[in-house]
Amino acid sequence: MNRKQFFKTTAVAIAGIAVGGSFVESCKKSSNGPQGPTVNFTIDLNSSTYSPLSVTGGYVYVQGVIIARISSLLDGFIAVAQTCTHNGCTVTFAAGSQSFVCPCHGGTYDLNGNVIAGPPPYPIKRYTVTRNGNILTVAG
Ligand code: FES
Incomplete structure (x- = not known):
């Protein structure tokens, strides 16, 4: 191997390591911890669209998030990612059972989004829900 071939081979090897390293890093980020979209939105509880949230046990889907009314208390709402x-x-x-249940294979998540039964490999993301009057803000 001459000097030119050596540098060419070395450059290709370094590029391969860099690409492989970033691929492994991106896989780590996407496969560890709770899964779900990043969101920041508000909903108006006076809107008929969100009327299921007027009763305990009601829920709606918004932007990849399931928002549920877990109690009759003013702040009795919880939100987690909707995708198993x-x-x-x-x-x-x-x-x-105060849980989120997947109808496909019985995966079950607690109110924090942690897996408590079934095959899901990762938790679902839990979001912060704050209420100001009839406006709920969901973020996380
Ligand atoms: S897709 Fe939810 S448990 Fe299989």
């Missing part, structure tokens, strides 16, 4: 981390089905809220 197993195969991507949409979770529902089960008021009786």
